[in-house]
Amino acid sequence: MGAEHLEALGLKGRDFLGLADYTPDELRKLIDLGIELKRKNKANEVFHPLAGKTLGMIFEKSSTRTRVSFEVGMYQLGGHALFLSRNDLQIGRGEIISDTAGVLSRYLDGIMIRTFGHDILLELAEHASIPVINALTDHSHPCQALADYMTVLEHKGKLEGLKIAYIGDGNNMAHSLMIGGAKLGLHVAVASPEGYTPAEGVQADTRAIAAQTGGSLLVTGDAREAIEGADIVYTDVWASMGFEEEQKIREKAFAAYQVNEELARYAKPDYVFLHCLPAHRGEEVTAGVIDSKHSIIFDEAENRLHAQKAILAALL
Template sequence: MNLLNRSLLTLKEFSSDEIAYLLDLSEMVKAEKRKKIVKQRFLGMTLAMIFEKRSTRTRCAFETAFGEEGGHPVFLSTDDIQLGAKESIEDTARVLGRMFDAIEFRGYKQETVEILAKYAGVPVYNGLTDMYHPTQVLADLMTLKEEFGYLKGLKLVYMGDGRNNMANSLAIGCAKMGIDYVIISPEELFPDEQYINEIKEIAKKSGSSITVTSKIEDNIVGADAIYTDVWASMGEEAKALERIRLLTPYQVNQDIMDMTKNKKCIFMHCLPAVKGQEVSFDVIEGPSSRVWDEAENRKHTIKALMLATLGKA
């Protein structure tokens, strides 16, 4: 499958077959890593990594995935470059596109990564914006496939802030791959209705469903995975107390896991987690937790994405 020179801004632009291909490739590079097979497929290539926001998994995944294949990743914080300050985003994109083979961006506005992709002339990867987190969802889909052996027909329930980038991005990934997706959230934090209607149209093609509700017990039964995220995302720390008030009833704890009536139900989280808030300690540290698999799979899915889009698969 030819994904050469493609950017990843959201998963909307990728077909279900293309996502499935990336997941297969991810499994291959993970197996290579476990067997200590070294191939150096990015030898002589460079990757610009632009970060407006702090990062553990995204930075380490991109940097190690590119570096261990012989490439040279360059970390650029907004303290280091002129992005949007003395130099426009368009001009920064043109300059970096002449010097690098690909660009990763992690920051605030979705518009920024879209402008980079428009003007750079090289693949641009969205490492997180306020709207979307597509590389995380690739890792989540890989983790689900590893756990169950398939994706179509699974049921994933997201509990928490229904408007944040993970709720948005999981909706796309589930709709593309035929996973029934349920957002359980207080009504004050429901996602944009127009956006959900758009995703429902995608879900129709794969035969899956998208549900948004504030009711837990009626909608959690039969879940194969329960997913949550921090209650106050980066940049929203001032809203933390209000979020605790709204979201405390939606904490993922053992009672919630038991409500699924599915002993094989797993717990997922993009991390970092505030243990004792969005998830209880016993769940995230318990046998149903797959958060460490998700974290590792960030690296393998990101490597697969770069191999495919840089013509090295």
């Protein structure tokens, strides 16, 4: 695989703001590219399509997996990653986003941003002339979802027709899993308590996509209904970053939505368990599930590196 293969993907110069912006075929090509880049890495094959390229990484939210995987990914592809916290940028001192986007576009080959408001991401992308990658907003987490479905493909050998059950907060993670699952032909079931269900607009978009791909969407308040016959079981923390002050309220609201051994019995016997991490054992998931033979959380975490390398290589 050389530069001509990456050019043939036809994604050079695109933004990666959400999975809804990509066709099912494009998403599958990115997943397949991630698997190939992972193979190259394991075989110690040098592949530097991004030699001389620089990625600016803007972090308004702290991170372990996102920073390390993007920084290592750029290094493995022959490029350079530049960490930029809010305190490193004039955005933190009042510079408007459009000016920051214009300036960074003259210095960098791509921008990755991990922030709170989705509107910040969209405004940055609107004014930047280089690719912008969504490394997480309060609305979506597309890089994680791409890595998740890459991991499922490795373990199950297929994606289309599988059932994924997401149990918990209808947050940014749920949104990206829903859209990505529908795009890739999965049956998505989400169980959340009242007041914490996924955004109505995302539900509508997911159903519209699923109608074209043969997938489906179920949103319910019943965790058992969602997990029944699931091939993939997924959960996330009950209080995401920025909602820590709601921890006690959410613990009460989500008490019936813990993924434990009793609930997991309703999934298929060979189900796989995923969690985007960090996890709070004893809250959203028991140690008996997350540390069981069903859990593939570290394969999933590793694939953040390779899936994001696919995005970087294809776009930059």
